[in-house]
Amino acid sequence: MPRKEYEKELTKLQVELCHLQEWVKAKGLRAIVVFEGRDTAGKGGTIKALTERVSPRVFRVIALPAPSDREKSQMFIQRYFERFPAAGEIVIFDRSWYNRAGVEHVMGFVGDREYKHFLELCPEIEKHIVDAGIVLIKIWLEVGMEEQERRFKARIEDPLRQWKLSNMDLKSYSRWYDYSRARDAMLKQTDSDHAPWAIVRSDDKRRGRLNCIAHILKAIPYKKMARPKVKLPARETKHAYDDGAALEGRRFAEQRY
Known part of the structure; x- marks a missing residue:
């Protein structure tokens, strides 16, 4: 998609x-x-495209690291519950409790019993979430094999993207079909009427971003709020003084640009 049209x-x-x-x-x-x-x-x-123009106090992004030893002893979804939204909030999970159906299962971090129990229990838990009045939107970004390879190579070569690479990423890359089977099982078991999955093709990043945002806007019914017109008040002059002179002698950053 051309950049100008995308923007x-x-x-x-x-x-x-x-x-x-x-x-x-x-x-x-x-x-x-x-x-x-x-x-x-x-x-x-x-x-980033979803949140760059809105308030982080309303759109909260959660990207949890690997669980600690304490968290490993808790319910698999417990550390996510702690970050659930209060009134007036939209919480965005950059990966979620579905780690159990993906990386944890594929890489052997969780046993078959726990994995199958998760797939059985997850729809029930999500039913409770929705029944509690929370809008739950689940998006699966689908990238093709060739495009994933191209993006991995770009990360390896670009110093601005190398931080995105980890040993786990490289292991995951080598197990494409295991992840495909895990994806299919996850969708089969957890794509419910009350918490459906929306699959978005993302080989074209720009179109994928636009389609994701459009889907979210459609999933949360809203109306435009009338905002009162704002007029800047006059500045008070009673305690006016020389602002510039007050900063003389202070430490300023070097003006390199």
Whole structure:
């Protein structure tokens, strides 16, 4: 997708996200957006496009590290519950409790019994989440094999992206078909009427981002809020003084640009 066309459409959607934000705040709504997908599927870039023009106090992004020893002894979803939204919040999970159906299962971090129990229990837990009044949106970003390879090579060669690479990513790359089977089992067991999955093709990153945002806007019904017109008040002059002179002799950063 040409950049100019993408940026034009993205701006339109970001304006709508600002309207959604005001509606969510005013009505005290709660929503969760789950982003899942293979490594390099585009989760980070999509979340950035989704959140760069809205308040982080309303759109909260959660990207949890590997669980601690204490967290490993808890319920598999417990550390995610702690980050669930309060009134007026949309929480975005950059990977979620579905780690259990993906990387934990494929890489052998969890036994077959726990894995199967998760797939059975997950729809029930999500039913309770939805029944509690939380809007639950689940997005799977689908990247193709060839495109994933291209993106991995770009990360290896680009110093601005090398931080995204980890040993786990490389192990995951080599197990494409194991992840495909895990994806299929996850979708079969957890794609429910009350918490459906939306699959978004992301080989074209720009189109994928736009489609994700459009889906989220459709999934949370909202109306544009009338905002009062703002007029800047006059500055008081009673205690006026020379601002510039007050900073003389202070330490300034070097003006290199």
